Amino acid sequence: MRQVGFLVDVSRCLGCRACEVACKNYFGLGETQRYRRVSEVEWQTEDGIGLFYLSLACNHCENPECFRVCPNRTYRKRRDGIVVHDAGLCDGCCTCVKACPYGAPQYDADTGKVDKCDLCVSRLDAGLRPACEEACTNDALKVIFLDRIDETGLLKSVPTLPDIRITRPSIRFNPPVVRKQWLSKK
Amino acid sequence: MAEYTLQTQLLEAIACGRGMPSLAKIMVDFLGNPVIITDQFFRIVVYQTKRGENIHWDDFLPLSVTQRESKRWESKTERGMLVTPDGKTVPYASFPLVRSELEGFIVLLLTENAWSPAMALMLEQGALAVLVALKQEREIQRIHLKYKDEFIHDLLYNNFENREVLIQRGKTLGLDFSHPHALAVVGIDDEESPEAEKNLEQLKSLLHSSLRMHGDNPVVTRRGIYLIVLLPMARQLTFPELKRELNSLFRLAKQNVYNRLKTSFSVGVGHLYPAADELFRSYQEAKTALELGRFFNKSDEMTYFDELGVLSLIYKMGELELKAFCYSLLDPILDYDRKNAGQLLETLKIYFQCNADLNTTAEKLYVHVNTLRYRLKKVEELLGIDLNNLDGQLNLFTALRIFSQKGWN
Structure with missing residues (x-):
């Protein structure tokens, strides 16, 4: 079973938000919409409280909740595992917005519809990299085929990521690294 | 020479693109007995017999093989008696199809000719060709399944x-x-x-x-x-x-x-x-x-x-709300267990698992019913609830279920 997903190297992410901006530009998103979001995460280490940046968009889950709950059948999962949304069929009921634990579907107040990251399928189909991956200057973001990679040493979840057991998101992480300058002893 | 000819004929049949039934037919002609080829679980792939005689088998032969036993299948013929679905007893000899692992069996029903060392040799010689055909058939099935799988993916x-x-x-x-x-x-x-x-x-x-x-x-x-x-x-x-x-x-x-x-x-x-x-x-x-x-x-x-x-x-709710609900309710029990190396949480889990039946719970925990009563009383004391009250039971049950589901401790 093919499944495309993201590999996020949180040890390399600087929190520059270039991915977030590139995504926003590429999709021409409104003021309130962000398909990709970078957040600052604090985590407890043996030496104190560490910090890393977490860049998240739609995780194209193995069991997508958005897809199950949508009353208008606007979602489908392609054979490569990418969950795509047909905004044309959407009536903006926001059921998917409430159901997704990762906050991937976003409501656009201007159009009255919901939409989300489609992993830049039109770019992928044309042999290009997604806008966010291309914009990342530090190689912290990569598109991977989960059925082809060796997952040794990769994490399926990181602190603050909601429970992955039901939805099984198609995202993997390189473990966060403790940096001395980011440690605050409490 | 006969065994060489059997192998050659089987290989020729494979080369001509003929399937398992043809191979089994060749074996029937050579061995003079009905032949059944099965997979590793004795599920019948093909049953070939001489004209006129026929036994109606179910999908599986009434023989069993477990994974543990499969280690000992190393090109050795096994003989025994087989009971057919209509109650007749038939002598048989089976030869395992093994390469790196067990792939299936050739089962020879000894209804026409008695077992002989020559038959054993022929079975051994024919096994490799049958194994090749079996694998070939599986590959064709795999390709067919691939198309079916793609359709099922689209459906799902x-x-x-x-x-x-x-x-x-x-x-x-x-x-x-x-x-x-x-x-x-x-x-x-x-x-x-x-x-x-x-x-x-x-x-x-x-x-x-x-x-x-x-x-x-x-x-x-x-x-x-x-x-x-x-x-x-x-x-x-x-x-x-x-x-x-x-x-x-x-x-x-x-x-x-x-x-x-x-x-x-x-x-x-x-x-x-x-x-x-x-x-x-x-x-x-x-x-x-x-x-x-x-x-x-x-x-x-x-x-x-x-x-x-x-x-x-509940499973759709935010992690923080769920955590707050679970820990506010279960904290006294968790604290008690931690300080006294107790088993109150485990006891409660089993108690609910056994539908609040004291005897079954005690049996499962290997403790006396009075010990269980003491533990439940302790839980009531710590939480300030009555375990006979439906409200208390419901809250506790829900919290425990979320707790287990999320794998918290």
Whole structure:
């Protein structure tokens, strides 16, 4: 079973938000919409409280909740595992917005519809990299085929990521690294 | 010379693109006895006999092989007596088809000619050619299944234009989606075991045969770590009817599977929708039911999404709210257990698992009923609730269930 997903190297992410901006530009998103979001995460280490940046968009889950709950059948999962949304069929009921634990579907107040990251399928189909991956200057973001990679040493979840057991998101992480300058002893 | 000729003829048949029945026929002509070729679980792949004589076998030969035993199958003929479905006893000799692992058996029914060392030699010589043909047939099946799998993927992920297209595409693969279909997701309980991958493949094949024996044209396919079972229903059933039907079907299937495979599996069943174009919802529901049904590390369970009730609402709630609810309720017990190396939490889990039956719980915990009463009284003291009160029970049960489901400690 093919499944495309993201590999996020949180040890390399600087929190520059270039991915977030590139995504926003590429999709021409409104003021309130962000398909990709970078957040600052604090985590407890043996030496104190560490910090890393977490860049998240739609995780194209193995069991997508958005897809199950949508009353208008606007979602489908392609054979490569990418969950795509047909905004044309959407009536903006926001059921998917409430159901997704990762906050991937976003409501656009201007159009009255919901939409989300489609992993830049039109770019992928044309042999290009997604806008966010291309914009990342530090190689912290990569598109991977989960059925082809060796997952040794990769994490399926990181602190603050909601429970992955039901939805099984198609995202993997390189473990966060403790940096001395980011440690605050409490 | 005869054995050389048998092998050559078998290889010639393979080279001409002839299938397993032809190979079995050649063996019947050479050995003078009926031949059955089976897979590693004694499921009959082909049964070939001389004209006129025929025994009606079920899908499986009444022989059994477990994984543990399979280690000893090393090119050795085994002989014994076989009881046919109509009660006759037939002598047989079986020869395992082994290369790196056990792939199947050639079973020779000794109804015409008695066993002889020459037969043993011929069986040994013919085995390699039969093994090649068996593998070739499996490869063809695999390619056929690939097309079927792609269609099932589209079905399960809402990847089709409309219902008519879906029904039409199903028809070309011999599947009738104009009727409602029940959808169940099957997962083996020991997902982390190194044998999991192999067990899942074997379970798929066994489950398909077992369901086919008792149901009408079931589809068993694999997606990642799950097996998906689609069962056609003649009409739209009510939930109690569906539950009765599926429970009995899977009980029979489990009996058959557990006799042959040493791994247990759990089943999640989605809502039964009247039309096939809603099956994608049923699929997601069945997976949720399976995950939530593995409550308190129970195994060998069958969970229906329609029966999840309040839990199907809770699992969608935010982690922080759930954590606050669980810890505010369970903190005194957790503290007590931590400080006194106690087992109150475990006791409560088993207590609810046994439907609040004191005797069964005590038996499961290997403690006296009075010890159990003392522990439950302690819980009541610590939490300030009455365990006989439904309110208290409900809150505690829900908190424990979330706690287990999320794997917190």
